[in-house]
Amino acid sequence: MSNQHKHRHHHRSQSSQSRSHHHSTPLRHELSVHHPTMHRSATSALFRPSGDGDASMVVDYYYGMHHRDMTIGENDDGESESEHKRCFVLSPIGPEGSEIRQHADDVLSFIIMPATHSRNIECVRSDMKSDVGGITDVVYDAVFNWDLCIAVLTSLNPNVFYELALRQCVGLPVICLIQKGDRVPFDVADQRLIEYTLNPTPLFQGKYAQQVANAIDSLAEQEWKTDYAFAKFQPRICSAPMYFGKMHDLRQRGGVTLGETIQHSTHVDIMGTTLRRWKKYEDDLKVAAAKQCDVRILMMDKDNPALSNLVSLKGKQLEALRLTLDDVSTFYAALARSSKYITLRKVKNGAMLFSYCRTDKEMIYQPHFYDQGNEDTPVWHCESSSTLYHSAKGDFELLWERNREDEITCCNDDDHDDDEAQVS
Structure with a gap:
């Protein structure tokens, strides 16, 4: 390992230790992603601080998910998941192997999961749930009862907008994401949206994950209360x-x-x-x-x-x-x-x-x-x-x-x- 690489590795380790002092111990998750696992040595040039993101947030989450034995249900201290807040992701999913699925997995893995993981929030998308019962019941339960929903409005998927409307009707917190360049429907245009791209540099520098984390922090400061849209x-x-x-x-x-x-x-x-x-x-x-x-x-x-x-x-x-x-x-x-x-x-x-x-x-x-x-x-x-x-x-x-x-x-x-x- 070169001295330069050792320096970067040491810097990230220090950053991770510093953050663990300020945040609760992250949850463990069982996550399957559909893009190839990359090595730190091959991508180290991408992980430089950008000033408006936290590269180590993405690095620690992404590599941690692939190099540890992780299961939903307990964190590193053995605490029950019921003691933590839960986030449900409203997202287009599409058939396995499709472009829609690839896009959804990238947004989940490199933007949403690092942010929720850093705030010790369990994060689940409907295809990750294995509960007994129909998928519709799982979605309704999460939309009506979970602490947070994150809605990915990219591609204007009608199911996502339906679930978003239900969430707004019960007046519970929701964070909306949309890909830059996508048309924003008029009925959500006045809401705060986090615009993202899947361009490698801002994605891996943690720019968008940091924006989601900031939105979560804002909700926490408001004691998870939100204005009732209607x-x-x-x-x-x-x-x-x-x-x-x-x-x-x-x-x-x-x-x-x-x-x-x-x-x-x-x-x-x-x-x-x-x-x-x-x-x-x-x-x-x-x-x-x-x-x-x-x-x-x-x-x-x-x-x-x-x-x-x-x-x-x-x-x-x-x-x-x-x-x-x-x-x-x-x-x-x-x-x-x-x-x-x-x-x-x-x-x-x-x-x-x-x-x-x-x-x-x-x-x-x-x-x-x-x-x-x-x-x-x-x-x-x-x-x-x-x-x-x-x-x-x-x-x-x-x-x-x-x-x-x-x-x-x-x-x-x-x-x-x-x-x-x-x-x-």
């Missing part, structure tokens, strides 16, 4: 319920916070077993009440005989839940006494099978599961025109009437005057 059209298209995540996704939907929605409503109903997470919206509920918005709060009474049959908790855990109910009901009782527009009722008769927040225009709905905490169960959103909206409202009204005797509300005339003074 937010301003939602009232027109969402007559059916739309799944939008877990309870931790509640606080913001398409750039509009739940608190803002509450503040600008004329009627708000909140129902749930403990309603602990809704305590953070105390100020928003007070603002709504100051605008003469009727707020009705319905929560479970600690002495409801159905409570022990609605949750899997037993013994001390069940008693802890009752203590929580007692504490939270004290909080909401004080809130109800602060305004004549806020009313609290505790359910002693009947049982609640879901939690929800309903305004005059929309509803957030979460079913109760016997053996799962609310943080792990799905959350749905729907407009006032949906069947689910009216069905849930009917259940609320029935429970509200049956528990009229356990009502807490403001009954002090001075407080009434204070409310009216705030509105004026």
